[in-house]
Amino acid sequence: MLTDFLSMLSPQNKRLFKLNTFASGGEEEMLLEHFSGSESLSRLFELDLALLSQRSDVKLKSLIGRPATVEIELADGSKRYINGYVNRFSSQGSDGGLSRYSAVLGPWLWMLTCRFDTRIFQDKTVQDVLTEVFSSYGAFPKYEFRLSKSLKNHSYVTQYRESDFNFVQRLLENEGLFYYFEHTADSHVMVVVDDSSTLVPLAEQPQIRFHTASVTETADSITQWNATRQLQSGKVSVRTFDYRQPNNALPVTMQSMNQQGDIDSFEIYDFPGQYTHGNYEDGEAMVRNRIEALELLGKTFYGDSNCRVMKPGYTFELTQHYEHDTGTAENRQFLIISVDHVGSNNYLTGDQAGYLNKFVCVRKKIAYRPQLATRKPSINGPQTAIIVGPPGEEIYTDEMGRVKVQFHWDRYGKFDDKSSCWVRVAQSGASGGFGSMQIPRVGDEVVVVFLDGNPDRPLVMGSLYNSQNTPPWSLPANKTQSGFLTRSMKGDGGSANFFRFEDKAGAEQLIMH
Numbered sequence: 223m224l225t226d227f228l229s230m231l232s233p234q235n236k237r238l239f240k241l242n243t244f245a246s247g248g249e250e251e252m253l254l255e256h257f258s259g260s261e262s263l264s265r266l267f268e269l270d271l272a273l274l275s276q277r278s279d280v281k282l283k284s285l286i287g288r289p290a291t292v293e294i295e296l297a298d299g300s301k302r303y304i305n306g307y308v309n310r311f312s313s314q315g316s317d318g319g320l321s322r323y324s325a326v327l328g329p330w331l332w333m334l335t336c337r338f339d340t341r342i343f344q345d346k347t348v349q350d351v352l353t354e355v356f357s358s359y360g361a362f363p364k365y366e367f368r369l370s371k372s373l374k375n376h377s378y379v380t381q382y383r384e385s386d387f388n389f390v391q392r393l394l395e396n397e398g399l400f401y402y403f404e405h406t407a408d409s410h411v412m413v414v415v416d417d418s419s420t421l422v423p424l425a426e427q428p429q430i431r432f433h434t435a436s437v438t439e440t441a442d443s444i445t446q447w448n449a450t451r452q453l454q455s456g457k458v459s460v461r462t463f464d465y466r467q468p469n470n471a472l473p474v475t476m477q478s479m480n481q482q483g484d485i486d487s488f489e490i491y492d493f494p495g496q497y498t499h500g501n502y503e504d505g506e507a508m509v510r511n512r513i514e515a516l517e518l519l520g521k522t523f524y525g526d527s528n529c530r531v532m533k534p535g536y537t538f539e540l541t542q543h544y545e546h547d548t549g550t551a552e553n554r555q556f557l558i559i560s561v562d563h564v565g566s567n568n569y570l571t572g573d574q575a576g577y578l579n580k581f582v583c584v585r586k587k588i589a590y591r592p593q594l595a596t597r598k599p600s601i602n603g604p605q606t607a608i609i610v611g612p613p614g615e616e617i618y619t620d621e622m623g624r625v626k627v628q629f630h631w632d633r634y635g636k637f638d639d640k641s642s643c644w645v646r647v648a649q650s651g652a653s654g655g656f657g658s659m660q661i662p663r664v665g666d667e668v669v670v671v672f673l674d675g676n677p678d679r680p681l682v683m684g685s686l687y688n689s690q691n692t693p694p695w696s697l698p699a700n701k702t703q704s705g706f707l708t709r710s711m712k713g714d715g716g717s718a719n720f721f722r723f724e725d726k727a728g729a730e731q732l733i734m735h
Contacts, residue, residue: 253275257563257566267328272314346376368414430538456489522559604670611625611638667691703724
């Protein structure tokens with residue numbers, strides 16, 4: 223009976239929602255019965271699709287990784303699209319000859335959750351780093367940077383044992399950048415933005431009316447509208463330590479502009495790590511991003527609607543709402559942060575197709591800034607690395623006695639002076655113009671720790687012998703001897719200076735050469 227019912231259906235283009243899989247071999251015969259999912263600024267969108275087919279033999283791998291588009295018919299007959307890639311496809315059994323399938327649709331950016339890497343980027347902007355990461359994904363990535371100002375160079379950025387997505391996400395958050403997706407019938411583009419004031423109104427419906435649910439309403443409208451305030455910290459203060467200017471802690475403090483009533487302005491004081499900012503301007507930008515992320519949560523609006531064009535990254539004007547119509551035009555402009563969709567074609571019940579969503583928004587005049595939600599990997603224990611330098615150099619250092627290293631996990635480094643940033647070396651004494659100095663030589667194995675566990679802040683703590691670089695005298699035969707032996711630079715291997723103690727009872731000796 224159900225099969226007969228399906229055979230009587232005209233093509234799915236007569237329904238409110240349509241699925242296009244761009245496939246051949248029967249997959250295009252699938253009908254979209256129901257979908258639900260979410261879209262949000264700076265988050266991966268995800269749609270769960272419930273599908274119907276007269277075929278029970280659709281191979282699950284036939285749709286994995288393939289593009290698909292949900293087409294939504296709007297009130298005026300035009301179309302809205304949500305395009306993505308199928309990242310999960312399941313069979314859900316059969317009933318009377320009717321087969322059910324489910325699929326999950328996500329953006330191309332979701333592919334980055336499948337690849338993990340450990341590597342180093344040097345002297346690049348976040349845009350440069352993302353472009354390099356995206357280049358590994360062939361034709362999948364489609365993206366644009368719509369930035370109002372230039373991004374600063376970062377001298378040293380480490381991706382450490384994390385997915386490409388986690389790496390990209392945290393870089394964007396730390397830089398104060400956010401993203402959303404623009405969709406067409408056959409593709410979608412990730413748009414990276416630094417200024418929410420540049421975001422544009424919904425082209426299909428720049429004004430959305432508040433109107434309680436009614437069968438007489440012909441235009442899509444907002445049916446529920448609520449607001450919430452949340453107490454936030456009102457001040458952010460940071461400082462850092464930069465060994466290149468050790469007497470300048472570079473303190474930065476910024477007060478929130480949010481008016482939260484008659485209450486103290488609670489402060490967030492943080493020491494985010496060493497040399498997080500090298501000048502006041504960079505520190506101010508970092509603090510401003512944190513303040514704006516807090517202010518965003520100070521007052522949010524949320525509601526229900528049947529407005530099919532609602533999507534994050536766009537603005538709208540709220541009309542005919544009793545609390546807002548008396549306010550200024552600026553206060554009626556809102557930025558959509560997230561939308562949770564539910565839509566059904568109701569093929570099997572014969573009921574009218576329906577669509578509802580729940581949304582979150584803020585006033586457009588409030589700067590949008592992403593929350594610092596993505597964890598940065600931490601290296602909590604020491605590692606070892608190899609001292610490197612340009613070809614032909616035995617000792618490679620700078621005016622501060624720093625060195626370059628190649629980490630064992632770095633599969634992209636060439637064991638040369640480009641393998642790392644300059645790394646400081648701990649000495650047994652380091653004072654103003656006096657102390658000790660022994661610079662590890664190219665090829666030496668050294669112990670490296672990371673300040674505050676930060677992969678971007680390596681520090682050489684000492685050197686190690688190994689089977690290639692052996693101790694200066696035979697052991698354990700000479701275990702009573704201690705001291706040190708140098709080696710002449712570019713010498714024949716036999717010339718050196720040494721200072722040695724012999725502590726064998728009755729044969730005590732001090733030798734200098």
